[in-house]
Amino acid sequence: xxxxxxLRKVRMEKLEALKKLGVNPYxxxxxxxxxxxxxxxxxxxxxxxxxxxxxxxxxxxxxxxxLADETGRMQTVVKADACVPTAYQVVELLDISxxxxxxxxxxxxxxxxxxxxxxxLQMLTKTLLPLPxxxxxxxxxEERFRKRYLDMILNPEVRTRxxxxxxxxxxxxxxxxxxxxxxxxxxxxxxxYGGGLAKPFVTHHNELETDLYLRISDEMYLKRLIVGGLEKxxxxxxxxxxxxxxxxxxxEFTMFEAQIAYQDYTYGMDIIEEIIEYVARQALGKSTFEYxxxxxxxxxxxxxxxxxxxxxxxxxxxxxxxxxxxxxxxxIQHMDGIPEEKFTELKKMLSIGECIAFVFExxxxxxxxxxxxxxxxxxxxxxxxxxxxxxxFTQRFEMFAFGSELGNNYTExxxxxxxxxxxxxxxxxxxxxxxxxxxTDDDYLEAIEHGFPPTCGIAIGVDRLxxxxxNAKSIKEVVPFPTLRPEK
Numbered sequence: 001x002x003x004x005x006x007l008r009k010v011r012m013e014k015l016e017a018l019k020k021l022g023v024n025p026y027x028x029x030x031x032x033x034x035x036x037x038x039x040x041x042x043x044x045x046x047x048x049x050x051x052x053x054x055x056x057x058x059x060x061x062x063x064x065x066x067l068a069d070e071t072g073r074m075q076t077v078v079k080a081d082a083c084v085p086t087a088y089q090v091v092e093l094l095d096i097s098x099x100x101x102x103x104x105x106x107x108x109x110x111x112x113x114x115x116x117x118x119x120x121l122q123m124l125t126k127t128l129l130p131l132p133x134x135x136x137x138x139x140x141x142e143e144r145f146r147k148r149y150l151d152m153i154l155n156p157e158v159r160t161r162x163x164x165x166x167x168x169x170x171x172x173x174x175x176x177x178x179x180x181x182x183x184x185x186x187x188x189x190x191x192x193y194g195g196g197l198a199k200p201f202v203t204h205h206n207e208l209e210t211d212l213y214l215r216i217s218d219e220m221y222l223k224r225l226i227v228g229g230l231e232k233x234x235x236x237x238x239x240x241x242x243x244x245x246x247x248x249x250x251x252e253f254t255m256f257e258a259q260i261a262y263q264d265y266t267y268g269m270d271i272i273e274e275i276i277e278y279v280a281r282q283a284l285g286k287s288t289f290e291y292x293x294x295x296x297x298x299x300x301x302x303x304x305x306x307x308x309x310x311x312x313x314x315x316x317x318x319x320x321x322x323x324x325x326x327x328x329x330x331x332i333q334h335m336d337g338i339p340e341e342k343f344t345e346l347k348k349m350l351s352i353g354e355c356i357a358f359v360f361e362x363x364x365x366x367x368x369x370x371x372x373x374x375x376x377x378x379x380x381x382x383x384x385x386x387x388x389x390x391x392x393f394t395q396r397f398e399m400f401a402f403g404s405e406l407g408n409n410y411t412e413x414x415x416x417x418x419x420x421x422x423x424x425x426x427x428x429x430x431x432x433x434x435x436x437x438x439x440t441d442d443d444y445l446e447a448i449e450h451g452f453p454p455t456c457g458i459a460i461g462v463d464r465l466x467x468x469x470x471n472a473k474s475i476k477e478v479v480p481f482p483t484l485r486p487e488k
Contacts, residue, residue, distance in 0.1 A: 007130050014093045015126050021089055025126035031101045037071035040114050042106045049074065049116060050101040050124060052153070053094055063091050067102060067116075070159075075115040076102045087121035097153075099125035145476050146484055161470045162480055164283050168466055169236060171282035172256055175275050181232040181258060186221035188214060188238070192443070195219030195384070196408075197436040198241035201251075214240035219384075219457060220444050222259045223412060226455050227447050234258035236462065247474040248404055251483045254462040256407075263456040264386075264411040265395040269373050272399060272409060272458050273300040276371070276465065283469055291402055291471050294369060302399070304373040307360055314364045319356045328355035338362045348433045353378025353392060368400040377410075380429075383422040383438045385410035401468050407460040414452040416445055 002010075018025045032050040039047045054073065055066030061080040066073060080088045083104075094100065101122040109115050132150055144151040144158075152159045177183065191210065193200040195217025204211050218235050225233050239255045260267070280287050280298050287299040308319050315335060322328040329346055332338065332355060342362055349355055356378050368374070375397035376388055385394035396410035413419050423440040430437045466478040476482040 004129070008128055011095055011126070011128050011130075014095065015128070017093055018090065018123060018126060021086065023086065023090055023123050025123050027122070027124065030124060031103065031122050035071040036067065036069045036074045039106055039116060040072065040074055043108070043114065044106065046103070046105050047116060048101060048103040049076070050122075051099065053096055053098045053100060056094060056096055064115075065091070065094070065100070065102070067100070075109070075113055076104070076118055077109065077115050078102075078118040078121065083118045084120050087118065090121055090123050095127065095130070097127040097129075097131050098123070099127075142484065145482050146487070148480055158477075161466075161472065161478060164470050165466045165478060167283040168279050168469060169254075169462060171279040172236060172275060172460070172462070174282075175278050176232075176234050176258065179232075181234050182230060184222070184225060184230075184233045184235055186215075186218040186225075186235060186237070190215050190221075192220075192439050192441045193217075194439055194441050194444070196239075196241070197381075197438060199243055199436065201240050201242050216241050217255070218257055219259075219459075220441060222257060223452065223455065223457070224444065224447050226259050226261050227450060227452050231261040232258070245483060247476075248464065250463065250475050250479055253475070253479070255459060256462055257457065257459040259412070260456045260458070261453045264454065265375065265397055265409060265456055268409045268411075268456040268458045269304065269375070269397055270300075272407065272460070273298075273302050273371075273373075275460070276399075276406075279465070280469055289469065289471070291468055292473060294402065296370065296401065296468070298371050298401075302371045302373050304375060304397075306376040307356065307374055307378070307393075308376070310364050310368075310374050311356070311359055314367050315359065317359070319352075319359065322352050322355070325350065325352055325355065328352050332359055335359070335363060350429065350432055351378070351380040353380035357381040365400060365405070366403040369402055371399065371401045373397050373399050379422075380425070382410065383426055384413050384419070386413045386415075387418075404464055404467075405461070406464050406468070407458065409456070409458040412452070412455040412457050414448060414454060416449045416452075419448070420445060 015025055030050055031048050033048040036049055036051060039049050049067060051067040051069035053065050054068045057064040063078045065076045065078060067076050078088065078091050101124055102116050102118050103120040104116045104118040106114065107117055131153060133154060189212040191212060193213040193216050198216045200213040200216050202211055202213055217239055218237055222233055222235060234257065236256045238252055240252050242251060243249060245251065276298050277287050277300050288295060288297045312318050317335065322331065332346060333343060346358060376393040377396040379387060379392060379394050382394040382396045385396040387394055394410060398408050399406045426437040463475050463478050467475060470478060472478045
């Protein structure tokens with residue numbers, strides 16, 4: 001079998017041969033009148049189609065080329081006595097993966113296949129490297145992600161998934177703008193990171209002589225816009241979190257977030273369900289679909305459980321009976337299904353609320369298969385959310401599907417005095433060894449002291465929603481260029 005270098009050398013020789021024929025192998029102007037999809041419906045008419053050569057058959061006086069563009073794949077028939085001489089000379093120098101434009105009449109071959117019968121052919125791009133399946137295959141998953149462009153060429157379902165992703169983002173945007181929401185932009189570089197619990201990426205601005213952080217959320221700036229008088233704002237943007245990489249996490253990911261004045265989290269639950277059902281219907285044409293062998297349904301309304309109810313249902317433990325942190329930790333260490341190595345995190349916890357959230361994450365989340373909303377989270381893990389009537393809990397909810405969280409939402413805490421106290425508690429947690437805590441944002445505190453109306457904040461992790469709707473097991477399958485460990 002020829003090596004890559006040998007195959008490239010042959011293609012370089014063909015490139016030089018094209019130039020000697022007076023053929024520009026990389027022209028700027030392309031002849032194209034129709035897409036492949038259109039041409040397939042135009043029996044008896046003249047067309048010019050363009051695309052990548054995915055198959056070459058024949059020799060002597062006739063060649064069959066399989067031509068692929070974004071819309072489909074079509075056979076073209078090139079006969080020596082039917083096309084201009086230069087065109088046939090070009091065909092003899094073609095390789096699979098080259099780009100060409102073919103002009104001719106659409107008709108059927110003797111085998112009945114709709115084809116373009118060429119009268120002329122334009123060389124568009126001479127490729128110097130063969131597609132992977134010609135020399136070693138393309139089965140290594142890491143290699144697929146690293147060379148996504150080849151993955152898309154060889155696996156049409158990958159390209160289809162990215163098309164669906166685009167429809168999903170468009171559907172979110174259309175749903176909101178049709179209801180009077182204003183799309184806005186907020187800073188990527190922030191002097192204080194906030195709006196989530198995560199480690200940031202740090203950079204330095206030379207002119208300003210200051211460290212800045214790539215945003216872990218856009219939430220804090222969206223809320224400043226509500227203070228400024230806007231009432232319904234949203235952003236679909238990249239956020240960055242310097243944390244582990246796994247099937248659900250990529251350091252750079254896409255987040256949708258909105259802030260709605262004069263609403264609370266019950267409204268947020270309703271509109272989140274409506275958005276996701278609408279998106280599914282726009283992207284897939286229905287609210288039901290299969291994910292990893294399980295039939296899912298995002299049709300409204302979804303089941304809703306308070307966090308303590310969810311824990312009780314799936315573990316049999318009533319966390320409201322816990323009176324002290326010590327009692328909570330002792331009970332947790334005797335629960336089934338929680339890995340022992342997780343108890344290291346448990347030791348750092350200072351409150352019953354943190355213990356309740358820990359149990360939910362470790363013993364319940366993975367069991368939430370059908371779309372479900374879980375609400376009323378402990379105050380200790382929800383520093384930006386307004387309190388419930390029971391002050392131990394907040395008006396916060398998250399939605400889950402197939403054991404994965406799809407977004408974090410809450411009635412915003414608009415009491416600046418209470419929020420300052422929460423920031424102080426976050427500092428205590430940080431000193432106790434908790435790595436991911438909310439930073440004190442004095443500028444934001446000043447902003448809401450000017451008056452922040454009752455507001456609901458909602459969010460959806462776009463990549464995870466795309467995973468769900470396209471049956472992707474890993475976030476790397478729905479991010480065109482995921483973050484990967486550098487090659488050695």
